[in-house]
Amino acid sequence: MALAILALPGWCASYHFGAVWDGHRTVRDACIAVEGDHIQSVGPCSGPATDLTRYTAIPGMIDVHTHMTYVLGNNVTRAGRGAAVVFLAQENPRKTLETGVTTVRDLGAQGYADIAMRDLIAAGKMVGPRMFVAGYGLQNTRGTDVTPNTAHGPAEVDKVARAQIAAGADWVKMYASTGSGQDVSGTATYSFDEIKAAVDAAHSLGKRIAIHSYGPEAARDVVRAGADSLEHATDMDNDTIAELARGKIFYVPTIDHNRYYADNYQLLRYPPEALEKLNDFIRRNLETARKAFAAGVTFAMGSDAVYTMFGENTRELGWLVKAGMTPEQALTVATVNGAALLGMEKSLGALDQGYLADIVAVEGDPLADIQVAIQKVRWVMKAGQVVVNHTAGK
Numbered sequence: 001m002a003l004a005i006l007a008l009p010g011w012c013a014s015y016h017f018g019a020v021w022d023g024h025r026t027v028r029d030a031c032i033a034v035e036g037d038h039i040q041s042v043g044p045c046s047g048p049a050t051d052l053t054r055y056t057a058i059p060g061m062i063d064v065h066t067h068m069t070y071v072l073g074n075n076v077t078r079a080g081r082g083a084a085v086v087f088l089a090q091e092n093p094r095k096t097l098e099t100g101v102t103t104v105r106d107l108g109a110q111g112y113a114d115i116a117m118r119d120l121i122a123a124g125k126m127v128g129p130r131m132f133v134a135g136y137g138l139q140n141t142r143g144t145d146v147t148p149n150t151a152h153g154p155a156e157v158d159k160v161a162r163a164q165i166a167a168g169a170d171w172v173k174m175y176a177s178t179g180s181g182q183d184v185s186g187t188a189t190y191s192f193d194e195i196k197a198a199v200d201a202a203h204s205l206g207k208r209i210a211i212h213s214y215g216p217e218a219a220r221d222v223v224r225a226g227a228d229s230l231e232h233a234t235d236m237d238n239d240t241i242a243e244l245a246r247g248k249i250f251y252v253p254t255i256d257h258n259r260y261y262a263d264n265y266q267l268l269r270y271p272p273e274a275l276e277k278l279n280d281f282i283r284r285n286l287e288t289a290r291k292a293f294a295a296g297v298t299f300a301m302g303s304d305a306v307y308t309m310f311g312e313n314t315r316e317l318g319w320l321v322k323a324g325m326t327p328e329q330a331l332t333v334a335t336v337n338g339a340a341l342l343g344m345e346k347s348l349g350a351l352d353q354g355y356l357a358d359i360v361a362v363e364g365d366p367l368a369d370i371q372v373a374i375q376k377v378r379w380v381m382k383a384g385q386v387v388v389n390h391t392a393g394k
């Protein structure tokens with residue numbers, strides 16, 4: 001990886017691609033002129049340009065569900081963990097950039113490590129995608145384990161949701177059902193009133209909310225409560241799916257994260273029995289995604305990457321194609337739709353004049369074969385700076 005030529009204001013450069021897929025259409029043999037951190041123009045070439053003609057340019061992709069601060073074998077004492085993981089997890093954002101993901105929405109961290117990481121990346125002190133973060137995800141933990149993310153009842157939910165935003169979170173994250181790692185149960189953990197309290201708290205402060213539900217029961221309440229995105233949910237009934245489509249609530253199925261858990265069950269010390277449950281969940285997750293896509297639900301691409309999954313962030317695209325999308329529709333989900341979910345549709349997710357210069361060069365035609373976008377990322381620019389470059393000597 002070659003690190004960044006500093007993009008100064010007024011600094012201008014042109015990049016010549018074999019083709020540019022701008023988020024909506026393909027232009028062959030085109031140049032993208034970049035001025036400072038944004039795109040000045042996309043169109044016919046004139047004057048000198050960096051030769052990237054063997055590549056197709058696509059917009060920087062957006063992974064709307066990561067846990068960038070999750071690392072394995074973290075032996076730091078609990079109180080110090082939030083600070084330590086920013087150091088321990090620094091390969092995660094770096095590997096994410098390698099996949100052509102230049103923006104993430106990070107959905108849950110301890111000790112506000114996500115806020116620190118977001119700000120360090122924004123200040124140029126760490127290498128990684130720009131981050132939108134959620135602080136602590138709200139959880140209705142049973143028993144006596146009271147942590148900063150514990151919230152029972154609508155009043156407490158309201159208070160804890162507001163506390164995340166006060167701490168500097170961009171989003172609110174709520175866990176409305178069980179299900180995580182080898183546990184694929186999807187038992188609802190919050191009532192409709194509690195979910196509604198979280199949605200209202202976020203919206204009243206001008207923020208958005210992502211809600212986790214593995215199962216259909218909480219998913220129904222999440223949709224009814226008007227959340228901005230629903231994460232993971234399987235086995236949703238037709239009414240809930242229709243309501244998702246009508247309410248334009250983004251569905252982020254995160255099918256690939258259970259593939260990661262199944263592939264790595266030994267590393268993660270899951271018993272062999274976990275495999276069957278994970279694979280069954282994957283099957284139901286894909287089937288639900290297929291139904292939702294056919295019903296006109298709006299999707300965004302989320303990997304739910306944790307631990308050593310960074311670098312595999314865009315494998316979800318393959319599942320989206322399996323769920324019935326064309327490669328172009330899957331890429332739209334990972335770019336245009338991700339930007340819309342983040343409220344950044346005027347500056348991210350497309351290659352057009354005035355947009356941030358987040359550009360990914362892939363070798364081949366990603367609209368013909370989605371694996372090109374997954375496996376053949378050769379060069380990445382983020383806000384006008386080259387952050388990945390594997391073009392030399394190839």
Ligand SMILES: [Zn+2]
Nearest residue numbers: 065067107304
């Ligand atoms: Zn997650």
